[in-house]
Amino acid sequence: MSALLEVKHITKVFGGGLFSRNRTVALQDFSLTIASEPPTITAVVGESGSGKTTLARMLLGLETPTEGQVLYQGKDLQGLSTAEWHSFRRDVQVVFQDPFEVYNPFYKIDHVLKTPIAKFGLAKSQQEVRALIEEALQSVGLRPENTLGRRPHQLSGGQRQRIMVARALLMRPRLIVADEPVSMIDASLRATILGNLRQLNEEFGISVIYITHDLTTAYQISENIIVMYSGSVAEAGAIDLVVKQPQHPYTQLLIGSVPQPDPDRRWNTEATAASTAAAGASDGCKFFARCPHAMSKCAESTPPLFQTDPHRLAACYLHEESPSLPAEEMASVFVGRGADASPLA
Amino acid sequence: MTPQPRPNGEAGAPSATLQVRNLRVYFDTPGGVVRAVDDVSFSLEAGERFGLVGESGSGKTTLAMALLRMIKPPGHIESGQIWLDGQDVLALSGEEMRKMRLAGIALVAQGSMNSLNPVTRIRRQLLDGMKDHAAAGSGGADNGANAAKMSRREQDDYVHDLLARVGLEPQVAGMYPHELSGGMKQRVCIAMAISLRPQVIIADEPTSALDVVVQMQVMETLRRVQEEVGAAVILVGHDMGIMAQFVDRVGVMYAGKLVEVSPVREIFSRPLHPYARLLIECLPSLEEKDDLEGIPGLPPSQFERPTGCLFHPRCPHATADCATQEQMLDEVQPDRWVACHRLELIHNLQQETSVQESEAGH
Ligand SMILES: Nc1ncnc2c1ncn2[C@@H]1O[C@H](COP(=O)(O)OP(=O)(O)OP(=O)(O)O)[C@@H](O)[C@H]1O
Ligand SMILES: Nc1ncnc2c1ncn2[C@@H]1O[C@H](COP(=O)(O)OP(=O)(O)OP(=O)(O)O)[C@@H](O)[C@H]1O
Ligand SMILES: [Mg+2]
Ligand SMILES: [Mg+2]
Numbered sequence: 001m002s003a004l005l006e007v008k009h010i011t012k013v014f015g016g017g018l019f020s021r022n023r024t025v026a027l028q029d030f031s032l033t034i035a036s037e038p039p040t041i042t043a044v045v046g047e048s049g050s051g052k053t054t055l056a057r058m059l060l061g062l063e064t065p066t067e068g069q070v071l072y073q074g075k076d077l078q079g080l081s082t083a084e085w086h087s088f089r090r091d092v093q094v095v096f097q098d099p100f101e102v103y104n105p106f107y108k109i110d111h112v113l114k115t116p117i118a119k120f121g122l123a124k125s126q127q128e129v130r131a132l133i134e135e136a137l138q139s140v141g142l143r144p145e146n147t148l149g150r151r152p153h154q155l156s157g158g159q160r161q162r163i164m165v166a167r168a169l170l171m172r173p174r175l176i177v178a179d180e181p182v183s184m185i186d187a188s189l190r191a192t193i194l195g196n197l198r199q200l201n202e203e204f205g206i207s208v209i210y211i212t213h214d215l216t217t218a219y220q221i222s223e224n225i226i227v228m229y230s231g232s233v234a235e236a237g238a239i240d241l242v243v244k245q246p247q248h249p250y251t252q253l254l255i256g257s258v259p260q261p262d263p264d265r266r267w268n269t270e271a272t273a274a275s276t277a278a279a280g281a282s283d284g285c286k287f288f289a290r291c292p293h294a295m296s297k298c299a300e301s302t303p304p305l306f307q308t309d310p311h312r313l314a315a316c317y318l319h320e321e322s323p324s325l326p327a328e329e330m331a332s333v334f335v336g337r338g339a340d341a342s343p344l345a
Numbered sequence: 346m347t348p349q350p351r352p353n354g355e356a357g358a359p360s361a362t363l364q365v366r367n368l369r370v371y372f373d374t375p376g377g378v379v380r381a382v383d384d385v386s387f388s389l390e391a392g393e394r395f396g397l398v399g400e401s402g403s404g405k406t407t408l409a410m411a412l413l414r415m416i417k418p419p420g421h422i423e424s425g426q427i428w429l430d431g432q433d434v435l436a437l438s439g440e441e442m443r444k445m446r447l448a449g450i451a452l453v454a455q456g457s458m459n460s461l462n463p464v465t466r467i468r469r470q471l472l473d474g475m476k477d478h479a480a481a482g483s484g485g486a487d488n489g490a491n492a493a494k495m496s497r498r499e500q501d502d503y504v505h506d507l508l509a510r511v512g513l514e515p516q517v518a519g520m521y522p523h524e525l526s527g528g529m530k531q532r533v534c535i536a537m538a539i540s541l542r543p544q545v546i547i548a549d550e551p552t553s554a555l556d557v558v559v560q561m562q563v564m565e566t567l568r569r570v571q572e573e574v575g576a577a578v579i580l581v582g583h584d585m586g587i588m589a590q591f592v593d594r595v596g597v598m599y600a601g602k603l604v605e606v607s608p609v610r611e612i613f614s615r616p617l618h619p620y621a622r623l624l625i626e627c628l629p630s631l632e633e634k635d636d637l638e639g640i641p642g643l644p645p646s647q648f649e650r651p652t653g654c655l656f657h658p659r660c661p662h663a664t665a666d667c668a669t670q671e672q673m674l675d676e677v678q679p680d681r682w683v684a685c686h687r688l689e690l691i692h693n694l695q696q697e698t699s700v701q702e703s704e705a706g707h
Contacts, residue, residue: 015524024524045556046556047558047559048526048529048559049529050556141644145376146646149376155402157456158402159402183550183553183554185401186398186583186624187583187585187624187627187629187639188639191629192637192638193639194637195636195637213553213554213560216628216630219629220637253558255631257557257558257561258557258586259561259586259587261589261613261625263610267561269565
C-alpha cells in the first residue's frame with residue numbers, strides 16, 4: 001500500500017540566483033513518509049526559521065519544491081487530476097501558524113466554517129450544517145452564540161486560532177498539518193484542544209503533524225519528533241528518547257532552554273550566546289559555529305543520520321560509530337501508538 | 346511595591362508609573378454589550394515586570410490597547426482612569442497621545458509581525474518609526490536618535506544596533522518582511538518598540554512564535570533594555586514558563602476581570618483564586634505524561650453573564666453565595682489581591698495538602 005503522503009528529497013531555495021546574497025535554503029534534502037496506518041502524531045520542532053512552515057506549505061501543495069517531490073497516495077502533487085486534487089484537499093487539512101493572515105476580514109466566521117461543509121458535501125440539511133458547526137466550535141471551547149455572526153477582528157487572537165482548529169476538525173481529514181495551532185491559547189484550553197486532537201487521532205484515525213515551539217505539549221501528545229535546525233534534520237525518533245536523552249547538541253540546547261513554570265528554577269542563559277545565522281548552502285554541519293563539541297570534521301562534511309538507538313537518529317559526528325541511515329528512511333525508526341521505545345534506565 | 350488594585354476613588358496623580366483605576370472597556374455589538382474589560386484596577390512601579398495571564402478572550406489584549414487609547418469602534422472606554430507618570434492619559438489631546446505612544450508607552454502587539462509593511466525593507470521601517478517621532482517633537486528621545494539629522498552611516502549603525510539587540514544579523518535590514526520567518530519578524534517588532542526607550546513597554550505575546558532558545562534571548566534582551574531605561578513591562582501571554590522566569594507579579598484575568606494579583610512565586614506555589622489554581626494545574630510537564638484535560642465548561646456567555654462570581658458555574662468550591670454576590674478584589678494577605686468568597690476553605694485545603702506532603706516526606 002502506498003503512503004498517504006510521501007516527501008522525497010525536497011529542497012526549497014528562496015530568492016535570487018545561485019550566487020545571490022539573499023538566497024535562503026529553507027529546507028535541504030528533507031524526506032518523510034506519512035503512512036495511512038497506523039495514525040500517529042509527529043511533532044516538528046526547531047529553530048525559528050529552520051523551515052518548518054516551509055515544510056508545511058510544501059506538504060499542502062502551497063509551495064513547489066525547488067528539488068524533490070511530494071507524493072499523495074503515490075502520485076506527485078504537481079500531476080494530480082482535478083478529482084484527485086479534490087480528495088487531497090479533503091484528506092489533508094491545515095491549521096496555519098498565523099490566525100491573523102488567513103482570514104478574509106470581510107467574511108463572517110460562519111463563512112469560514114460553512115464553505116468547506118458545502119464544498120465537500122458534509123451535511124444534508126441546514127440543521128445538519130448548524131449541528132456540525134456547533135459541535136466543532138464547542139470542541140475548541142467556543143460558544144456558538146458568541147462566535148457566529150462575527151468578523152475575525154471581533155475575536156481575540158486565541159479565539160481566531162481556535163476557529164482554524166474547529167474548521168480542520170470539521171472535515172474529518174486523514175491528516176492535519178497543524179502549524180502552531182495553540183500558541184495563543186491559555187494552558188487550560190491548550191490541554192482541552194490537544195486532548196481533543198489526540199482523541200480524534202485515535203477514534204477517526206487522523207494523523208497529525210504538530211509543528212510547535214512548545215516542547216512540553218509536543219511531548220504530551222506525540223509519538224515521534226523531528227528536530228529541525230537550519231533546514232535540516234538534527235535529530236528524529238521516538239519522542240521519549242529525544243526529550244529525555246537528547247543526543248544532538250542542538251536538541252540538548254533546545255530541551256535545556258525550555259522555561260520551567262517555577263521561578264526558582266532559572267533558565268540557563270549562558271548557552272545562548274551565539275545568534276541564529278541565516279541558513280546558507282555550505283559544507284559541514286549547520287550547527288558547527290554554535291556547537292560546544294565541534295570538531296574539524298564537522299566543518300568539512302554534512303553529517304548523515306546516525307542511528308544511535310533502534311528508534312532514534314542524530315545527525316552528528318559525535319555518534320559516527322553508529323550505523324548511518326539514508327535520509328529517506330527516517331520514518332522507519334518511528335514508533336507506533338503506545339509502543340515503548342525506551343531502552344532507558 | 347504598592348499594588349493598590351482598589352484605590353478607593355482617590356483623586357489626583359498617583360505616585361506609581363502606571364495606575365489603572367476601575368477601567369471598563371465595552372464593545373457595542375448587535376447581540377448586546379460585550380464587557381471585555383470590566384472594572385480592572387492595578388498599578389505598576391517604575392522598572393516593575395507585571396505578567397497578565399488568563400483565559401483566551403478574557404480581555405488582556407483589550408486592556409493593553411485601552412492603555413494606549415487604541416480601542417476602535419464599536420469598542421470604547423466606558424469609564425475609569427489611566428495615569429501614566431503623573432499624567433491623566435484619558436485627558437490627553439490626540440496629538441499629546443501620539444507623542445505618548447512609543448516614547449512613553451510602547452506596544453509589541455499580538456501578532457504584530459503581520460503589521461510590518463510588506464513592500465518596505467526592514468531598515469526603512471525601523472528608521473520611519475523613529476522619524477515619525479522626531480517629527481512629532483518627541484521630548485523623550487534622550488537617546489539622541491533623530492533620523493532626519495543622521496548620516497547614512499549613522500542610520501546604518503542605528504539600525505544594526507537595534508537588530509543586534511534582538512539577535513538579528515545586519516543583513517536583515519535589507520530584507521522584506523516576507524523573506525523573514527515568523528520569529529524573525531516578531532523580533533523586528535520588538536526592536537521597534539524599544540527604539541525610543543519608553544517608560545512602559547506592553548508586550549502582548551511577544552514570543553509565542555519563537556523557539557525556546559530565541560524566546561530566552563528575546564526576553565533577556567527585553568529585560569536588559571528595560572533595566573537600562575528603568576521601564577516597566579506588562580507582559581501578556583500564555584506561556585507560564587516565561588512568566589515564571591520573567592515577571593515580578595502576575596495578574597490573572599477571567600471574563601474581563603482581574604481575579605487575582607500576586608507575586609510570581611505565590612501564583613505558582615500557592616495560587617488562591619480557584620481559576621488561578623486550576624490554570625496552574627493544567628500546566629503539562631516535560632517529565633511525565635498526564636491526561637490532557639482543561640478546566641471543564643466554557644467561559645460565560647458575553648451577553649448573559651452569570652450573577653455573582655463569574656467563575657462560579659465552573660468552580661469546584663462554589664456555594665449559593667457565589668452565585669448571587671460578587672466578590673471584589675481584596676488584599677487578603679500582604680501584596681496578595683484575590684476576588685473569591687471561599688478563601689477560608691481554600692486556605693484550609695492548602696494547609697491539608699502541605700501537611701500531607703510533609704508527612705509523605707517522612
Ligand atoms: N517567501 C519567502 N521568500 C524568501 N525567504 C523565505 C520565504 N519564506 C521563508 N523564507 C525563509 O526560509 C527560512 C525558513 O522559514 P520558515 O518560515 O519555514 O521557518 P519556520 O521554521 O517556520 O520558522 P518559525 O518557527 O519562526 O515559524 C527562513 O530563513 C525564511 O527567512
Ligand atoms: N471588535 C469587537 N467586537 C466585539 N467583541 C470583541 C471585539 N474585539 C474583541 N472582542 C471580544 O472581547 C473579548 C476580549 O478580547 P481580547 O482580545 O482582549 O482577549 P484576550 O484576553 O487578549 O484573548 P487571547 O488570549 O485569545 O488573545 C473577547 O471575548 C472578544 O471576543
Ligand atoms: Mg513557521
Ligand atoms: Mg490577546
